[in-house]
Amino acid sequence: MLKDDHRAVEQLFRRYTRAGDRAFVEKRAIVDRFIEELSVHAAIEEQLFYPAVRATVPDAEALGLESLEEHHVVKWVLSEIDGMTPEDERFDAKVTVLISNVRHHVEVEEGELFPIVRKELGPRALSDLGEAMARARRIAPTHPHPRAPDSPPGNLIVGTAAGVVDRMADTLNGLAQGAVTAIGDVIATALRREKPRVSPRGTRMARSTATQVRSGASEATEAAIEATRKAKEASDRAARTARATGSSAKAGAQRTVRAANRGATNTARATKAGAKGTVTSARRSARRTATTAKRGATTTGRTARKAATGTTQTARRAARETASAAGSPR
Numbered sequence: 001m002l003k004d005d006h007r008a009v010e011q012l013f014r015r016y017t018r019a020g021d022r023a024f025v026e027k028r029a030i031v032d033r034f035i036e037e038l039s040v041h042a043a044i045e046e047q048l049f050y051p052a053v054r055a056t057v058p059d060a061e062a063l064g065l066e067s068l069e070e071h072h073v074v075k076w077v078l079s080e081i082d083g084m085t086p087e088d089e090r091f092d093a094k095v096t097v098l099i100s101n102v103r104h105h106v107e108v109e110e111g112e113l114f115p116i117v118r119k120e121l122g123p124r125a126l127s128d129l130g131e132a133m134a135r136a137r138r139i140a141p142t143h144p145h146p147r148a149p150d151s152p153p154g155n156l157i158v159g160t161a162a163g164v165v166d167r168m169a170d171t172l173n174g175l176a177q178g179a180v181t182a183i184g185d186v187i188a189t190a191l192r193r194e195k196p197r198v199s200p201r202g203t204r205m206a207r208s209t210a211t212q213v214r215s216g217a218s219e220a221t222e223a224a225i226e227a228t229r230k231a232k233e234a235s236d237r238a239a240r241t242a243r244a245t246g247s248s249a250k251a252g253a254q255r256t257v258r259a260a261n262r263g264a265t266n267t268a269r270a271t272k273a274g275a276k277g278t279v280t281s282a283r284r285s286a287r288r289t290a291t292t293a294k295r296g297a298t299t300t301g302r303t304a305r306k307a308a309t310g311t312t313q314t315a316r317r318a319a320r321e322t323a324s325a326a327g328s329p330r
């Protein structure tokens with residue numbers, strides 16, 4: 001599955017390099033696709049693949065850490081590209097640097113890391129890992145979050161909550177501002193830091209939606225932290241049992257992956273429930289605002305029509321009076 005992702009991203013890179021210099025719309029569409037592909041791919045590797053590698057293949061520790069740093073650099077560049085327009089003179093340059101970084105990273109993963117992992121984990125643990133990654137893909141973040149933690153348990157909490165918030169912002173444009181603030185909160189809550197002081201901007205509707213998204217995401221994060229704590233306990237128990245029974249590293253890895261899988265499902269369920277509430281209330285508030293605006297518009301329209309009719313009649317009357325004063329009847 002990871003190799004399929006690499007192929008899909010490479011196709012998009014080729015399409016980008018073939019696009020004309022001024023093909024801004026096409027370039028934006030291609031970039032949006034690889035931002036999503038790479039964000040999801042990096043998140044599932046960081047949540048499941050790299051922890052499994054570190055736990056079971058001690059020889060790959062240094063290579064794994066180097067790969068995480070490469071992810072970090074890629075996510076920074078992606079986050080900058082995400083906020084730029086293709087007309088910007090730095091856009092092509094950033095995409096070119098990104099492409100060469102990703103190609104190098106993929107070469108190391110496929111050429112060095114994957115073969116070691118395949119050999120060490122064996123087919124059963126590999127298939128468990130693949131299944132866990134397929135589930136994690138459905139809730140992974142769709143945008144890059146370079147400030148978020150990239151190893152467990154922090155990345156499980158932030159990644160899952162960020163995934164839900166990203167998807168809310170992707171589907172409901174008006175929620176974008178709240179989502180940006182919410183991601184900052186999610187990271188702060190997961191790391192037990194003070195939340196950033198940000199006041200929503202824009203219309204009353206935008207401000208209230210942003211506040212609702214922020215508080216909904218905050219509740220969802222607390223639920224995610226609790227679910228992840230439970231998953232971590234289960235995973236620690238599994239590792240202890242594996243050690244106590246003298247089971248092989250492979251069996252230990254299988255249990256850890258299964259526990260992480262269960263944890264990810266619980267976390268996602270808790271986060272989704274929180275997010276669903278937020279989206280519903282945001283939609284309700286949007287509907288209310290739309291109805292009020294419509295009513296306002298109808299009243300304004302009626303008043304304007306009445307005023308216009310009045311003005312026309314007055315103007316006609318004045319014209320008639322002027323005409324008769326001038327002695328030429330109309």
Ligand SMILES: [Fe+2]
Pocket residue numbers: 002006041045106109
């Ligand atoms: Fe990869």
Ligand SMILES: [Fe+2]
Pocket residue numbers: 042045067071105109
């Ligand atoms: Fe990677």
